[in-house]
Amino acid sequence: MNDMSTTDQRMIPANGHAAAFELKGQVEAARFVKGTVKSVKQPLLNLMDEPRGKRASQLLFGERFRVIDERDGYAFGQAERDGYCGYVVSGALGGEEQPSHWVAAPATHLYPKPEIKAPPEVAIFFGSQVKVVADHGDFVKIATGHFVPRAHVQPLKARFSDPVGVADLLLGTPYLWGGSSRWGIDCSGLVQMALLACGMECPRDSDQQRSLGRDLHHGEPYLRGDLVFWDGHVGIMASEDVLIHANAHHMAVAYEPITEARNRFRDSNVGDIAAKKRLKLPDN
CATH class of the missing domain: 3.90.1720.10 (endopeptidase domain like (from Nostoc punctiforme))
Incomplete structure (x- = not known):
């Protein structure tokens, strides 16, 4: 998906201040960097065309984002999902995490305990990625310490057919x-x-x-x-x-x-x- 030969600005990880190192000689930038891969730590994260700009897309919990430049509370970079480039709020990103499962239900709640009557703290959505660390019967525990209904997640490589x-x-x-x-x-x-x-x-x-x-x-x-x-x-x-x-x-x-x-x-x-x-x- 990440074709560096494209002329589509939405797909080029460069903003003038910095550019991905593989673009050296192709674009102008003050510096060329390898970038740092980070993971989304909130349920939804707007990907904007400029800092405080219009929403162009959204990233989901657990998805990875390659940060190329960071300043004034915003990170510019490229989404791993599709190579789309833009700006996100820096504080919504955390260290890179390797997920093991994805949410295959329209949405799921994150429970503080593996009990259906426990008050859920937040919801995440279809396509979100999580790291399962333990099995608790009808629930699985994820790396955040929350519990997710087992029926709502699938192994990362599992896919639908229709x-x-x-x-x-x-x-x-x-x-x-x-x-x-x-x-x-x-x-x-x-x-x-x-x-x-x-x-x-x-x-x-x-x-x-x-x-x-x-x-x-x-x-x-x-x-x-x-x-x-x-x-x-x-x-x-x-x-x-x-x-x-x-x-x-x-x-x-x-x-x-x-x-x-x-x-x-x-x-x-x-x-x-x-x-x-x-x-x-x-x-x-």
Whole structure:
């Protein structure tokens, strides 16, 4: 995912003050560094286009972030998940930790004791990464000292086989520009989380995702798992006729007949479908 030859600024770990050492001779920077890999220590962390800027994406608990430059309470660097670059609040990062499991439920609570009646202290979300350190029956203990229901986590290499089924886990999630979790998600965030959960590489933004798969031939019917793109929007076909997508019309992840979505976008300033792509799915 991390193609250093790209000219996409979202994927280049350089901000003028510092740049990744492998970019020496390719970009201008005051210094070139190897960077320091750190782990996210809070449930969600906004990845911004500049310090105190707009949310471009989000990082999840336990995900790793390569810090290239740090100043004034913000760290600039690159997300391990997809190579996306930006700024995060420095205080939300901690030392690098090697996770062993990931959260495969829409969300899970972190309990102070391995008891379902114990008051949970915080929730983390689908895709978060944890290090399991002990087994406690129906719970596992993670490195923070909290307990997580065993049913909510899977070994790090375990994956789903159906992106639509993953997207369905997030049905009803509020729409949130730049969101990447059950707390809030946008159209390309939903596609990315669905594909990554199935072991398929996927960039963050919808324009980048148009490079995935092959174009559908003229008149070729949709299959479950096909991606449909408009200008600035993407969804996943759940069947030949129905789309699942995070969208601002429903302000949520929702199912919608493709004809209704197409007519609605045509009647707005979005326009008609721009691309239809078929992916090589894990079970194909």
